[in-house]
Amino acid sequence: MFSYLMPFSYSYYRKFGWEVIQSFKEFNLCPNDLRHGATLREYVYTRGKLKWHELNPVYEKYAQSFTGMLTRERWWWESYYSFYKKGEVVTVSNADGIQGYLVYDIHQESKTMTIHEIIHLNEEARLSMLDFLANHDSVIDRVILRTPVQDEMSFLLRNPAVSQQIKPGFMxxxxxxxxxxxxxxxxxxxxxxxxxxxxxxxxxxxxxxxxxxxxxxxxxxxxxxxxxxxxxxxxxxxxxxxxxxxxxxxxxxxxxxxxxxxxxxxxxxxxxxxxxxxxxxxxxxx
Missing domain, CATH: 3.30.1050.10 (SCP2 sterol-binding domain)
Incomplete structure (x- = not known):
């Protein structure tokens, strides 16, 4: 009924009837750019290995807000996901349980942190995760992360004048x-x-x-x-x-x-x- 792919060439697949159906924002900024100044409740950060049964319920709730998110089965988390999105997993929790998670890795030579996933169930959890990233300013120089194209994350920051590009995603x-x-x-x-x-x-x-x-x-x-x-x-x-x-x-x-x-x-x-x-x-x- 429907075909879905991330193309090596958009123009190539357009010739055969595929079309761009989503875009995303890519931010390239300094850790201090993520400071926001909001007063937040206390969250607990937990760093550890991938635990798909803990992360998947959070992912599924987040995915309900969008069109086009994949349904992830256990094999996807344990094989494909962990292979392509290597690095640290950090969850943020409050009294109601896990409210979001980050998957990231740090390239030591360039001192760049790449965020593979930033998933959150509410804005306060998201801001708490931005605090976590900003606090790495002593070990990294750059942070690269993606958000939905309509996302207004930059408006939440103390200095909204940060580098952001809009790029096409899946076809x-x-x-x-x-x-x-x-x-x-x-x-x-x-x-x-x-x-x-x-x-x-x-x-x-x-x-x-x-x-x-x-x-x-x-x-x-x-x-x-x-x-x-x-x-x-x-x-x-x-x-x-x-x-x-x-x-x-x-x-x-x-x-x-x-x-x-x-x-x-x-x-x-x-x-x-x-x-x-x-x-x-x-x-x-x-």
Missing amino acids: GRIMDVRSCLSKYPFIKTGKSFDFIMKITDPFLSWNDGIIRVLVNEDGEVYIMDMTDTDKELDLSCDIGAFTAILFGYQNPLFLKETGRIQASDMLLHFFNEAIPRKIPYAVDYF
Whole structure:
């Protein structure tokens, strides 16, 4: 139904229907840049080896806020994860249990700390972890970490003028438009909507064509193939653009203004109401 990859070349995979579906911010800063000045409750830091059964519940709660996070099974934590994300694991806890964790390593020659993961269940836990990183100013010169592209971490810092770059992340591709639409979690708007769409997909013939889509008041989807090609289309686009829309990565209005899609104003209004607004993000790669 859906394909997901971290590409060696974005332009290469775009030729075959994959599209960028998420971005992230990469911060490159000094440890002291992470000082924030907020008054926090006391947290306990625990450094140790990877304990997947303790970290996974925290990761899963964090992942619920985003679109595109992987479901991690035990083998993922114990093999792939621990192989690609070597280094120290530090958890931050209060009376309610673990509230976040860091996975990082330090390159001794360059005195650079790379944060592989910074997962937190609330902002206070995040700020506490920033304190932990800032307190390494005697042993490191630089910290590199990633956040979701919409994240405003810099605003929390005493000096928000820090280096940050926006970079593309995973690409995605809808492999079966009908199956994807039939299971898509449209938001229940209390009203039904009916539209006709044409998807262009040169590589997967079962996606290429015109269909009629009915979304009822409860968000349930019904799909019919269209034989009458003279009907006016509400949406016409390639498979990559449609993937970016359903994933919530691109605003359909922006895609229309830039010529990537043709769409009626009524359909744009429906997408604005019915497409979930979770942020596309992932902290894994493969």
